[in-house]
Amino acid sequence: MGKISVSQKAIIFNKECKILALYRSETAPSRPNTWDFPGGNLDFGEDTTKGILREVKEETGLDIKELTIFDVASKIDKEGEFWVTIVYKAKTNFDKVVLSFEHTKFKWVTPEEFLELESSETQKRFINNLK
Numbered sequence: 001m002g003k004i005s006v007s008q009k010a011i012i013f014n015k016e017c018k019i020l021a022l023y024r025s026e027t028a029p030s031r032p033n034t035w036d037f038p039g040g041n042l043d044f045g046e047d048t049t050k051g052i053l054r055e056v057k058e059e060t061g062l063d064i065k066e067l068t069i070f071d072v073a074s075k076i077d078k079e080g081e082f083w084v085t086i087v088y089k090a091k092t093n094f095d096k097v098v099l100s101f102e103h104t105k106f107k108w109v110t111p112e113e114f115l116e117l118e119s120s121e122t123q124k125r126f127i128n129n130l131k
Contacts (some may be wrong), residue, residue: 002014002082003080003081003082004033004081004082004083004084005041005083005084006041006083006084006085006086006118007039007040007041007083007084007085007086008038008039008040008041008042008051008052008055008086008087008088008099009036009038009039009044009056009085009087009088009123010037010038010039010052010056010057010064010072010078010087010088010090010126011087011089011090011126011130012037012038012060012062012064012065012091012092013089013090013091013092014077014091014093014095014108015093015095016108017043017074017110017122018108018109018110019037019104019108019110019111019114019127020035020038020060020062020092020107020108021035021037021106021107021109021114021117022035022036022037022038022060022099022102022103022106023035023036023103023104023105023106023107023112024036024065024102024103024104025101025102025103025104028102029118029121030106030113032119032127033118033131034118034119035045035114035117035118035119035123035124036103036119036120036123037087037123038055038056038059038060038062039052039055039091040053040058040059040060041058042086049067052067052086052088053067053120054086054089056090058100059099059100059102060096060097060098060099060100060106061096061097061099062092063092063094064090064091064092065091065092065093066090066091066118067088067090067092068088068089068090068091068107069086069088070087070088070089070130071086071087071125071126071129072084072085072086072087072121073085073100073125073126075086075122082112084102084105085122089096094112095108111127111130114127115127115128
């Protein structure tokens, strides 16, 4: 049987209803130099809620609230690995982002502005499913 992995992403809204976009570094293992959302891989046996809260804190320094699952996607990547991605909506009262080494910049954008950024088709699908 092939490998199955679970990733999680959070589309975080600030008080102005803009979402947080992160720019992946040129050394990112996948999709370098593209825009993304905070998140990452779920550790084996890790609670999903604790996992996404951990990833958001590690990558942005933000505390989030009103976390709700709103989409799930699956695909087989070019290495033949099966991936399931759980996508959450969340809110924050803070705009001060502290980036980890995984990202080089960030910006708060409207969902429509995110669709204009260089990003994966999967990330754009998540945004389109917000509407």
